[in-house]
Amino acid sequence: MPKTLEREWEFELPAGTPEELLAGLAARDRLFGQTITMEPEEEPAKSVEVWIGSSDALEGKIYHLGVWAELSGAKEYLESAADALGEVLEEQIEAGVADAMAATLVDRQAMDAIVFRAVPEDQERPQVIVPEWLAPRGAELPWGFEAVDATGAVWPPPGTVERHGRLAVVPAAGEYLLYALPAIEGDEEG
Numbered sequence: 001m002p003k004t005l006e007r008e009w010e011f012e013l014p015a016g017t018p019e020e021l022l023a024g025l026a027a028r029d030r031l032f033g034q035t036i037t038m039e040p041e042e043e044p045a046k047s048v049e050v051w052i053g054s055s056d057a058l059e060g061k062i063y064h065l066g067v068w069a070e071l072s073g074a075k076e077y078l079e080s081a082a083d084a085l086g087e088v089l090e091e092q093i094e095a096g097v098a099d100a101m102a103a104t105l106v107d108r109q110a111m112d113a114i115v116f117r118a119v120p121e122d123q124e125r126p127q128v129i130v131p132e133w134l135a136p137r138g139a140e141l142p143w144g145f146e147a148v149d150a151t152g153a154v155w156p157p158p159g160t161v162e163r164h165g166r167l168a169v170v171p172a173a174g175e176y177l178l179y180a181l182p183a184i185e186g187d188e189e190g
Contacts, residue, residue: 003075007082008068009089015063018172019100021131022179024063025168026103027096028054029129030184031067031089032142038081040074048073048081052089055141056132065093099181106164107156107178114147114155114176127161129168129181147176 015021031054039047048071055066067089071078116136124143132141139145147155147169156167156178164180171177 003078004070004072005078005082006068006070007085008066009086011065011067011089011093013063013065013093014061015058016061018170018177019103021058021063021172022103022168022170022181023097023100024056024065025096025129025131025170026099026181027093028056028065028142029166029168029181030092030096030099031065036088038073038077038084040077040080043074043077046074046077048077050081050085058131058133100179102182103168103179105177106160106167106180109147109149109155109176109178111171111174111176113149116145116147118145120144125161127166128156129166131169131171134169134171 013020013024013027015024031052034052036050036052037047038050051070053068057064057066069082069085071081071085073081116130116134118136118139121140121144125146126143128146130145130147135141135145149155161167165183166181168179168181169176170179
C-alpha cells in the first residue's frame, strides 16, 4: 500500500552580486514543480514518486531557497528516497550556478519604471523567473504575476520570451536586469 512522506529543506546561498542571485533563481526554477521517480535497485517495481516545490526569500545578501517534497510509494523505501533526494537537490543547485555562469544579459529597466501585477493562471509565463518577494499581494506564486512598464506593456515583451525561452528578472542597484538562461536539458521544445 503506497504511503506518503513530506520533507523540507532550506538552503542559504550567497546573493551579494546579481550573478549570485541569478544562480539562486535558476536553481529555484530547476526545482519547482519537478516530478521524479526514484527506483530502488533491489526492487524497481517499488518506486517512489517525488513532487518538488520551492520558494525564495532575500535577507540582506543571503538568498533563502526553500524546498519541500512530497514522496509517495512503497513505505519501506520512503526514508531512503528522501535521504537520496538531498543529493538531487544539491546537484540542481550546482546546475543553477552553471546556468547563471552561462547566462546573457539581454535587457535592463529602472526599478521605478516597472511595477508588478497579478495575472490569472491562463496568463502565467513560467519561462520568466521573477523573485517571489516582488509579487503583489494576492498573486499566486511562483508565476501568478508579471512585470509591466508605465504604459502597461508587459516586460519582457512576448518576442523576447519567445526568442530566449528561459529568462530571469534580477533586482540590482536600482534596476531590474533581465538575463537569458540556458534551456534545462529535456525541457527544449521541438
